Amino acid sequence: LTDRVQAALPPGSTIGILGGGQLGRMLALAAAKLGLKCHIYSDTPDSAAAEVAAASTIGAFDDLSKLGAFAASVDVVTYEFENVPVSAAQHLQTLKPVHPSPQALAVAQDRLAEKRFMQQHGISVAPYAPVDASASLSSAVEQIGLPAILKTRRLGYDGKGQTRLLSRNDIVSAHDRIGRQDAVLERMVPFSREVSIIAVRGAGPDGRLTEDFYDCPENTHRNGILHRSTVPAPLPRTDITAAREIARIIMTSLDYVGVLAVEFFHFDAPHGGPSLLVNEIAPRVHNSGHWTMDACGVDQFENHIRAVAGWPLGSTDRHSDAEMTNLIGVEIDQWRELLTQDPHILLHIYGKGEARPGRKMGHLNRLQPRSA
Ligand code: AMP
Numbered sequence: 001l002t003d004r005v006q007a008a009l010p011p012g013s014t015i016g017i018l019g020g021g022q023l024g025r026m027l028a029l030a031a032a033k034l035g036l037k038c039h040i041y042s043d044t045p046d047s048a049a050a051e052v053a054a055a056s057t058i059g060a061f062d063d064l065s066k067l068g069a070f071a072a073s074v075d076v077v078t079y080e081f082e083n084v085p086v087s088a089a090q091h092l093q094t095l096k097p098v099h100p101s102p103q104a105l106a107v108a109q110d111r112l113a114e115k116r117f118m119q120q121h122g123i124s125v126a127p128y129a130p131v132d133a134s135a136s137l138s139s140a141v142e143q144i145g146l147p148a149i150l151k152t153r154r155l156g157y158d159g160k161g162q163t164r165l166l167s168r169n170d171i172v173s174a175h176d177r178i179g180r181q182d183a184v185l186e187r188m189v190p191f192s193r194e195v196s197i198i199a200v201r202g203a204g205p206d207g208r209l210t211e212d213f214y215d216c217p218e219n220t221h222r223n224g225i226l227h228r229s230t231v232p233a234p235l236p237r238t239d240i241t242a243a244r245e246i247a248r249i250i251m252t253s254l255d256y257v258g259v260l261a262v263e264f265f266h267f268d269a270p271h272g273g274p275s276l277l278v279n280e281i282a283p284r285v286h287n288s289g290h291w292t293m294d295a296c297g298v299d300q301f302e303n304h305i306r307a308v309a310g311w312p313l314g315s316t317d318r319h320s321d322a323e324m325t326n327l328i329g330v331e332i333d334q335w336r337e338l339l340t341q342d343p344h345i346l347l348h349i350y351g352k353g354e355a356r357p358g359r360k361m362g363h364l365n366r367l368q369p370r371s372a
Contacts, residue, residue, distance in 0.1 A: 005203040005257070006097055008310040009075050011035030014054070015308060016074030016096070018061070018088070020047025022350040022360060023080040023285050026293070028053040030301035036309060041070050048350045049080070061088040071095035078258060078308045082108045082283055083155060099257040099308040104283040107254065111153050111184050114280060121249050124274045126265065127187040137175050140185040141168060147188040150174050152181045162224075164188070189277060191265035194219045195233045198289035198300050199247035200259045200316070202307025211251055212303075213244045214296065214316045217324070219263070219288050225358060229288045229324040231295065232372060235266065239275050250281060259304040261286030287326065287360070294346040294365040295322035320367040332361035342366075 009015075015031055017024045020042030028038040028049055037054035040047060043061060050056035055073065059066035061084060070092075071077065077098045079089070082105060089102035107117045115125050129140035131150065141148065146168070152161035163177040164170075165185075195216045204210030218233035219226055235243070247262050261282040267275045285300045292299040298306075298314025306313055327334070332355050338345055349362040 005207065005209055006076075006310040008203070008312075009036070012037070013075040013309065014039050014073065015305065016041060016070055016077040016092075017049065017053075017080055018042075018077065018084045018092075019080035020044065020049040020056070021080060022048050022352070024049030025052055025350060026290075026301045026348075027078075027080060027285065027305060030299065031305045033302065034305060034309075034311070036305060039070065039074050041067070046353060048352050051351055061085045064091060067091055068095065076308050078304070079105070080284055100260070100283045101255050101257075104254040104256055104260075108281050108283045109154060111151055111280070112182075115184065117250075118278050121253055123246050123249065124277050126189045126277050126279075128184045130182075131175075131185050132182040137171050137183075137185065138168075141165065141171060144185050144187045149186050149188055150178055150183050151186060152178050152183050154182075189265055190267075190271065191277075192268040193233065193266050194221070194263065194279070195235060195243070195266050195276075196229075196261055196263045196286065196288040197243045197247050198259060198261050198286060198292065199244070199251060200300070200303045200307055200313060201251040201256045202258070202303070202313045203310055205312065209257070210313070211244075211248050212313055212316045213247060214289060214292055214300065215318050216240060216243055217288050217291060217322075222328075223358070225328060225360075226287045226326055227328075228326070229291055229322075231291055231318065231322050233266075239266065242274070242276055246276070246278065254283075256283075258283070258307045259285045259289070259300050261289060263288070287363075288324075290348070290363050291322035291324040291365055292316075292318075293348065295320045295367055319370060321369065321371050323366045323368075325364050325366075326360060327362040327364065329357045329359055329361065330355045335362070338364060 014037040016039045020040045025048045039055040040049045040053045041057045077092045086106045129143045131140045148165045163174045165174045198214040201211050216233045217229035217231040263279040265277045289300040346365040
Protein backbone atom coordinates (compact mmCIF):
# COMPACT_ATOMS: atom_id res chain seq x y z
CA LEU A 1 0.00 0.00 0.00
CA THR A 2 1.13 3.52 -0.73
CA ASP A 3 0.78 6.58 1.39
CA ARG A 4 2.31 9.00 -1.13
CA VAL A 5 0.25 10.51 -3.87
CA GLN A 6 1.36 10.85 -7.47
CA ALA A 7 2.78 14.23 -8.50
CA ALA A 8 -0.03 16.70 -9.10
CA LEU A 9 -1.03 16.93 -12.77
CA PRO A 10 -0.75 20.54 -13.97
CA PRO A 11 -3.79 22.39 -15.33
CA GLY A 12 -4.24 21.45 -18.98
CA SER A 13 -3.72 17.76 -18.21
CA THR A 14 -6.30 15.22 -19.33
CA ILE A 15 -8.33 12.88 -17.14
CA GLY A 16 -9.71 9.81 -18.87
CA ILE A 17 -13.16 8.77 -17.63
CA LEU A 18 -14.61 5.32 -18.33
CA GLY A 19 -18.36 5.68 -18.69
CA GLY A 20 -20.43 8.46 -20.20
CA GLY A 21 -23.42 8.96 -17.88
CA GLN A 22 -24.43 11.92 -15.74
CA LEU A 23 -21.71 11.18 -13.18
CA GLY A 24 -19.08 11.50 -15.93
CA ARG A 25 -20.74 14.70 -17.07
CA MET A 26 -20.59 16.27 -13.61
CA LEU A 27 -16.98 15.07 -13.20
CA ALA A 28 -16.06 16.69 -16.53
CA LEU A 29 -17.73 19.95 -15.51
CA ALA A 30 -15.81 19.94 -12.21
CA ALA A 31 -12.56 19.21 -14.03
CA ALA A 32 -13.17 22.05 -16.49
CA LYS A 33 -13.53 24.45 -13.57
CA LEU A 34 -9.98 23.52 -12.53
CA GLY A 35 -8.55 23.87 -16.03
CA LEU A 36 -8.33 20.10 -16.50
CA LYS A 37 -9.62 18.35 -19.61
CA CYS A 38 -11.60 15.11 -19.74
CA HIS A 39 -11.66 12.36 -22.33
CA ILE A 40 -14.76 10.19 -22.03
CA TYR A 41 -14.63 6.51 -23.04
CA SER A 42 -18.12 5.11 -23.46
CA ASP A 43 -19.62 2.11 -25.18
CA THR A 44 -22.69 4.07 -26.23
CA PRO A 45 -22.95 7.10 -28.53
CA ASP A 46 -24.48 10.46 -27.49
CA SER A 47 -23.35 10.17 -23.90
CA ALA A 48 -24.34 12.83 -21.37
CA ALA A 49 -20.67 13.22 -20.44
CA ALA A 50 -19.19 13.48 -23.94
CA GLU A 51 -21.32 16.55 -24.60
CA VAL A 52 -19.32 18.60 -22.05
CA ALA A 53 -15.90 16.94 -22.39
CA ALA A 54 -12.87 17.92 -24.46
CA ALA A 55 -12.70 14.53 -26.17
CA SER A 56 -14.63 11.30 -26.39
CA THR A 57 -14.18 7.80 -27.71
CA ILE A 58 -16.96 5.33 -28.42
CA GLY A 59 -15.60 1.84 -27.96
CA ALA A 60 -16.23 -1.48 -26.30
CA PHE A 61 -14.57 -2.17 -22.95
CA ASP A 62 -12.81 -5.18 -24.46
CA ASP A 63 -11.39 -3.29 -27.45
CA LEU A 64 -7.74 -3.27 -26.41
CA SER A 65 -6.60 -1.15 -29.32
CA LYS A 66 -9.17 1.59 -28.60
CA LEU A 67 -8.40 1.40 -24.89
CA GLY A 68 -4.70 1.72 -25.74
CA ALA A 69 -5.24 4.83 -27.87
CA PHE A 70 -7.43 6.27 -25.10
CA ALA A 71 -4.72 5.63 -22.49
CA ALA A 72 -2.12 7.30 -24.72
CA SER A 73 -4.24 10.46 -24.83
CA VAL A 74 -4.77 10.88 -21.07
CA ASP A 75 -2.65 11.40 -17.95
CA VAL A 76 -4.75 9.39 -15.50
CA VAL A 77 -7.79 7.13 -15.79
CA THR A 78 -10.85 7.01 -13.55
CA TYR A 79 -14.37 5.61 -13.95
CA GLU A 80 -17.90 6.74 -13.32
CA PHE A 81 -19.70 3.41 -13.16
CA GLU A 82 -18.72 0.19 -11.46
CA ASN A 83 -19.56 -2.25 -14.20
CA VAL A 84 -16.46 -1.42 -16.21
CA PRO A 85 -14.85 -4.86 -16.72
CA VAL A 86 -11.99 -5.30 -14.26
CA SER A 87 -9.90 -6.62 -17.16
CA ALA A 88 -10.24 -3.24 -18.94
CA ALA A 89 -9.13 -1.35 -15.83
CA GLN A 90 -6.22 -3.75 -15.31
CA HIS A 91 -5.13 -3.36 -18.92
CA LEU A 92 -5.25 0.42 -18.65
CA GLN A 93 -3.25 0.25 -15.42
CA THR A 94 -0.30 -1.17 -17.38
CA LEU A 95 -0.39 2.06 -19.43
CA LYS A 96 -1.47 4.87 -17.06
CA PRO A 97 -2.38 5.29 -13.39
CA VAL A 98 -5.96 4.10 -12.72
CA HIS A 99 -7.87 5.46 -9.71
CA PRO A 100 -9.65 4.05 -7.78
CA SER A 101 -7.71 0.79 -7.93
CA PRO A 102 -9.06 -2.00 -10.18
CA GLN A 103 -9.26 -4.02 -6.95
CA ALA A 104 -11.92 -1.60 -5.68
CA LEU A 105 -13.84 -2.19 -8.89
CA ALA A 106 -13.58 -5.97 -8.45
CA VAL A 107 -14.92 -5.83 -4.89
CA ALA A 108 -17.75 -3.43 -5.71
CA GLN A 109 -19.07 -5.24 -8.78
CA ASP A 110 -19.59 -8.62 -7.13
CA ARG A 111 -22.00 -8.64 -4.18
CA LEU A 112 -20.49 -11.82 -2.76
CA ALA A 113 -16.90 -10.55 -2.96
CA GLU A 114 -18.11 -7.29 -1.42
CA LYS A 115 -19.74 -8.98 1.57
CA ARG A 116 -16.73 -11.24 2.12
CA PHE A 117 -14.44 -8.23 1.95
CA MET A 118 -16.51 -6.44 4.61
CA GLN A 119 -16.45 -9.44 6.92
CA GLN A 120 -12.70 -9.90 6.46
CA HIS A 121 -12.28 -6.32 7.63
CA GLY A 122 -14.60 -6.63 10.63
CA ILE A 123 -17.43 -4.65 8.98
CA SER A 124 -20.98 -5.91 9.55
CA VAL A 125 -23.42 -6.74 6.77
CA ALA A 126 -26.92 -8.26 6.81
CA PRO A 127 -26.88 -12.06 7.24
CA TYR A 128 -26.41 -13.65 3.82
CA ALA A 129 -25.66 -16.89 2.01
CA PRO A 130 -24.30 -17.48 -1.50
CA VAL A 131 -26.64 -19.08 -4.04
CA ASP A 132 -25.14 -20.72 -7.12
CA ALA A 133 -25.14 -24.03 -8.95
CA SER A 134 -23.56 -25.77 -5.95
CA ALA A 135 -25.46 -23.99 -3.15
CA SER A 136 -29.22 -24.17 -3.56
CA LEU A 137 -31.67 -21.44 -2.81
CA SER A 138 -33.67 -23.65 -0.45
CA SER A 139 -30.65 -24.38 1.74
CA ALA A 140 -29.81 -20.64 1.72
CA VAL A 141 -33.38 -19.95 2.91
CA GLU A 142 -32.87 -22.59 5.61
CA GLN A 143 -29.73 -20.81 6.76
CA ILE A 144 -30.84 -17.16 6.47
CA GLY A 145 -34.55 -17.34 7.28
CA LEU A 146 -37.42 -15.33 5.81
CA PRO A 147 -38.29 -12.72 4.70
CA ALA A 148 -35.23 -12.45 2.52
CA ILE A 149 -34.07 -10.74 -0.62
CA LEU A 150 -32.32 -12.52 -3.48
CA LYS A 151 -29.78 -10.38 -5.37
CA THR A 152 -27.72 -11.31 -8.41
CA ARG A 153 -23.99 -11.19 -7.68
CA ARG A 154 -23.33 -8.96 -10.67
CA LEU A 155 -24.88 -6.15 -12.68
CA GLY A 156 -27.61 -5.20 -10.24
CA TYR A 157 -28.38 -1.50 -9.77
CA ASP A 158 -31.37 0.70 -8.91
CA GLY A 159 -33.19 -2.33 -7.53
CA LYS A 160 -32.66 -4.38 -10.71
CA GLY A 161 -31.57 -8.02 -10.44
CA GLN A 162 -33.26 -8.58 -7.10
CA THR A 163 -36.44 -10.08 -5.78
CA ARG A 164 -38.03 -10.67 -2.38
CA LEU A 165 -38.97 -13.98 -0.77
CA LEU A 166 -41.70 -13.89 1.83
CA SER A 167 -42.48 -17.61 2.08
CA ARG A 168 -40.94 -20.91 1.03
CA ASN A 169 -43.50 -20.99 -1.81
CA ASP A 170 -41.54 -18.15 -3.44
CA ILE A 171 -38.32 -20.15 -3.82
CA VAL A 172 -38.77 -21.45 -7.36
CA SER A 173 -40.36 -18.28 -8.78
CA ALA A 174 -37.74 -16.02 -7.12
CA HIS A 175 -34.89 -18.02 -8.58
CA ASP A 176 -36.55 -17.85 -12.01
CA ARG A 177 -37.13 -14.10 -11.71
CA ILE A 178 -33.40 -13.43 -11.45
CA GLY A 179 -32.68 -15.81 -14.33
CA ARG A 180 -31.05 -18.42 -12.04
CA GLN A 181 -27.87 -16.39 -12.02
CA ASP A 182 -25.25 -16.64 -9.27
CA ALA A 183 -26.69 -14.65 -6.39
CA VAL A 184 -26.66 -13.93 -2.69
CA LEU A 185 -29.65 -14.38 -0.42
CA GLU A 186 -29.85 -11.66 2.21
CA ARG A 187 -32.00 -11.51 5.29
CA MET A 188 -34.46 -8.58 5.15
CA VAL A 189 -33.37 -6.42 8.04
CA PRO A 190 -35.82 -4.09 9.85
CA PHE A 191 -33.73 -0.95 9.53
CA SER A 192 -34.91 2.48 10.70
CA ARG A 193 -33.49 4.31 7.71
CA GLU A 194 -30.98 4.16 4.88
CA VAL A 195 -28.00 6.48 5.06
CA SER A 196 -24.77 6.80 3.13
CA ILE A 197 -21.40 8.40 3.45
CA ILE A 198 -19.43 10.04 0.69
CA ALA A 199 -15.75 9.73 1.51
CA VAL A 200 -12.67 10.84 -0.38
CA ARG A 201 -9.03 9.74 -0.20
CA GLY A 202 -6.36 11.91 -1.76
CA ALA A 203 -3.52 14.27 -1.01
CA GLY A 204 -3.51 15.83 2.43
CA PRO A 205 -1.69 19.04 3.31
CA ASP A 206 1.60 17.15 3.88
CA GLY A 207 1.37 15.39 0.51
CA ARG A 208 0.48 12.05 2.07
CA LEU A 209 -2.79 10.27 1.37
CA THR A 210 -5.52 11.22 3.78
CA GLU A 211 -9.27 10.62 4.10
CA ASP A 212 -12.06 13.12 4.43
CA PHE A 213 -15.83 12.72 4.69
CA TYR A 214 -18.98 14.60 3.79
CA ASP A 215 -21.87 14.59 6.25
CA CYS A 216 -24.19 11.59 5.98
CA PRO A 217 -27.47 11.98 4.07
CA GLU A 218 -30.59 9.94 4.74
CA ASN A 219 -31.79 8.33 1.51
CA THR A 220 -35.28 7.31 0.45
CA HIS A 221 -36.11 5.27 -2.62
CA ARG A 222 -39.04 4.90 -5.01
CA ASN A 223 -39.37 1.84 -7.20
CA GLY A 224 -35.85 0.82 -6.17
CA ILE A 225 -34.36 4.13 -7.39
CA LEU A 226 -32.99 6.83 -5.12
CA HIS A 227 -35.68 9.49 -4.75
CA ARG A 228 -34.34 11.87 -2.14
CA SER A 229 -31.23 12.49 -0.03
CA THR A 230 -31.64 14.73 3.01
CA VAL A 231 -28.67 16.01 4.93
CA PRO A 232 -27.92 15.85 7.79
CA ALA A 233 -29.35 12.39 8.51
CA PRO A 234 -30.59 12.11 12.11
CA LEU A 235 -27.64 10.01 13.29
CA PRO A 236 -26.07 10.00 16.74
CA ARG A 237 -22.47 11.23 16.76
CA THR A 238 -21.21 7.73 17.57
CA ASP A 239 -22.79 6.37 14.38
CA ILE A 240 -21.34 9.17 12.25
CA THR A 241 -17.92 8.31 13.68
CA ALA A 242 -18.55 4.62 12.99
CA ALA A 243 -19.60 5.32 9.37
CA ARG A 244 -16.42 7.32 8.82
CA GLU A 245 -14.29 4.61 10.35
CA ILE A 246 -15.87 1.98 8.08
CA ALA A 247 -15.22 4.12 4.99
CA ARG A 248 -11.65 4.70 6.16
CA ILE A 249 -11.00 0.97 6.59
CA ILE A 250 -12.42 0.21 3.13
CA MET A 251 -10.36 2.93 1.44
CA THR A 252 -7.06 2.15 3.13
CA SER A 253 -7.34 -1.57 2.51
CA LEU A 254 -8.15 -1.03 -1.19
CA ASP A 255 -5.27 1.43 -1.67
CA TYR A 256 -8.01 3.80 -2.71
CA VAL A 257 -7.69 7.20 -4.39
CA GLY A 258 -10.86 9.15 -5.22
CA VAL A 259 -14.42 9.34 -3.92
CA LEU A 260 -16.08 6.29 -2.39
CA ALA A 261 -19.73 5.94 -1.41
CA VAL A 262 -20.83 3.51 1.30
CA GLU A 263 -24.54 2.78 1.72
CA PHE A 264 -25.78 1.65 5.13
CA PHE A 265 -28.85 0.37 6.89
CA HIS A 266 -29.21 2.25 10.18
CA PHE A 267 -31.05 0.99 13.26
CA ASP A 268 -32.35 3.27 16.03
CA ALA A 269 -33.19 0.44 18.38
CA PRO A 270 -31.08 -2.56 19.35
CA HIS A 271 -31.64 -5.45 16.92
CA GLY A 272 -28.95 -7.88 17.97
CA GLY A 273 -26.26 -6.31 15.80
CA PRO A 274 -24.44 -3.00 15.35
CA SER A 275 -26.51 0.09 14.52
CA LEU A 276 -24.93 0.30 11.04
CA LEU A 277 -24.81 -2.51 8.47
CA VAL A 278 -23.11 -1.93 5.13
CA ASN A 279 -25.53 -2.54 2.24
CA GLU A 280 -23.14 -1.83 -0.61
CA ILE A 281 -20.31 0.37 -1.78
CA ALA A 282 -19.81 2.34 -4.98
CA PRO A 283 -16.20 3.05 -6.01
CA ARG A 284 -17.14 6.40 -7.51
CA VAL A 285 -19.07 9.60 -7.03
CA HIS A 286 -22.62 8.78 -6.01
CA ASN A 287 -26.17 9.99 -6.48
CA SER A 288 -26.58 10.40 -2.70
CA GLY A 289 -23.75 12.97 -2.83
CA HIS A 290 -25.33 15.31 -5.39
CA TRP A 291 -26.39 17.71 -2.61
CA THR A 292 -22.68 18.54 -2.13
CA MET A 293 -22.82 20.47 -5.45
CA ASP A 294 -24.73 23.27 -3.78
CA ALA A 295 -24.30 22.77 -0.02
CA CYS A 296 -20.49 22.54 0.09
CA GLY A 297 -17.70 24.75 -1.21
CA VAL A 298 -15.97 21.79 -2.81
CA ASP A 299 -18.36 19.08 -4.00
CA GLN A 300 -17.85 15.34 -4.46
CA PHE A 301 -17.06 15.75 -8.17
CA GLU A 302 -14.34 18.34 -7.65
CA ASN A 303 -12.84 16.35 -4.80
CA HIS A 304 -12.77 13.20 -6.93
CA ILE A 305 -11.02 15.11 -9.72
CA ARG A 306 -8.58 16.64 -7.23
CA ALA A 307 -7.84 13.22 -5.72
CA VAL A 308 -7.16 11.42 -9.00
CA ALA A 309 -5.13 14.38 -10.33
CA GLY A 310 -2.96 14.35 -7.20
CA TRP A 311 -4.15 17.79 -6.11
CA PRO A 312 -4.72 18.70 -2.46
CA LEU A 313 -8.24 17.76 -1.37
CA GLY A 314 -10.76 20.52 -0.79
CA SER A 315 -12.83 21.00 2.35
CA THR A 316 -15.86 18.74 2.71
CA ASP A 317 -17.52 21.27 5.03
CA ARG A 318 -21.23 21.78 4.52
CA HIS A 319 -22.56 25.34 4.79
CA SER A 320 -26.28 24.47 4.53
CA ASP A 321 -28.79 21.74 5.18
CA ALA A 322 -29.87 20.24 1.89
CA GLU A 323 -32.46 18.07 0.21
CA MET A 324 -31.67 16.50 -3.16
CA THR A 325 -34.52 15.15 -5.26
CA ASN A 326 -33.95 13.09 -8.38
CA LEU A 327 -35.91 13.87 -11.52
CA ILE A 328 -36.68 10.51 -13.09
CA GLY A 329 -38.11 10.00 -16.58
CA VAL A 330 -40.81 12.52 -17.51
CA GLU A 331 -40.45 14.31 -14.14
CA ILE A 332 -37.84 16.37 -15.96
CA ASP A 333 -40.67 17.97 -17.97
CA GLN A 334 -41.61 19.87 -14.78
CA TRP A 335 -38.46 21.96 -14.98
CA ARG A 336 -40.30 25.17 -15.81
CA GLU A 337 -42.90 24.82 -13.02
CA LEU A 338 -40.21 23.96 -10.52
CA LEU A 339 -38.16 27.03 -11.38
CA THR A 340 -41.25 29.24 -11.45
CA GLN A 341 -42.51 28.02 -8.07
CA ASP A 342 -39.28 28.58 -6.24
CA PRO A 343 -36.38 30.69 -7.49
CA HIS A 344 -34.14 29.15 -4.80
CA ILE A 345 -34.27 25.70 -6.37
CA LEU A 346 -30.89 24.63 -7.74
CA LEU A 347 -31.56 22.61 -10.85
CA HIS A 348 -29.20 20.22 -12.62
CA ILE A 349 -30.23 18.70 -15.96
CA TYR A 350 -28.11 15.98 -17.54
CA GLY A 351 -28.91 16.74 -21.20
CA LYS A 352 -30.10 13.20 -21.98
CA GLY A 353 -32.26 12.79 -25.05
CA GLU A 354 -35.15 10.55 -24.22
CA ALA A 355 -36.98 10.65 -20.84
CA ARG A 356 -37.49 6.89 -20.56
CA PRO A 357 -39.19 5.52 -17.41
CA GLY A 358 -36.64 5.03 -14.61
CA ARG A 359 -33.96 7.09 -16.39
CA LYS A 360 -32.15 9.66 -14.24
CA MET A 361 -32.66 12.93 -16.15
CA GLY A 362 -31.66 15.51 -13.57
CA HIS A 363 -31.90 16.48 -9.92
CA LEU A 364 -32.68 19.49 -7.83
CA ASN A 365 -31.23 20.73 -4.60
CA ARG A 366 -33.03 22.78 -2.00
CA LEU A 367 -30.97 24.44 0.73
CA GLN A 368 -31.90 25.58 4.23
CA PRO A 369 -29.74 27.37 6.78
CA ARG A 370 -27.54 24.86 8.56
CA SER A 371 -29.30 23.39 11.62
CA ALA A 372 -26.60 21.24 13.20
P1 AMP B 1 -29.63 -2.64 -3.18
O1 AMP B 1 -29.71 -2.73 -4.67
O2 AMP B 1 -28.85 -3.72 -2.56
O3 AMP B 1 -29.21 -1.27 -2.72
O4 AMP B 1 -31.13 -2.79 -2.65
C1 AMP B 1 -32.16 -1.89 -3.05
C2 AMP B 1 -33.06 -1.54 -1.89
O5 AMP B 1 -33.71 -2.71 -1.38
C3 AMP B 1 -32.31 -0.98 -0.69
O6 AMP B 1 -32.07 0.39 -0.87
C4 AMP B 1 -33.27 -1.30 0.44
O7 AMP B 1 -34.31 -0.34 0.48
C5 AMP B 1 -33.82 -2.63 0.05
N1 AMP B 1 -33.00 -3.70 0.65
C6 AMP B 1 -31.91 -4.26 0.09
N2 AMP B 1 -31.37 -5.18 0.91
C7 AMP B 1 -32.15 -5.23 1.99
C8 AMP B 1 -32.11 -6.00 3.21
N3 AMP B 1 -31.16 -6.92 3.45
N4 AMP B 1 -33.08 -5.77 4.13
C9 AMP B 1 -34.05 -4.84 3.90
N5 AMP B 1 -34.13 -4.10 2.78
C10 AMP B 1 -33.20 -4.28 1.83
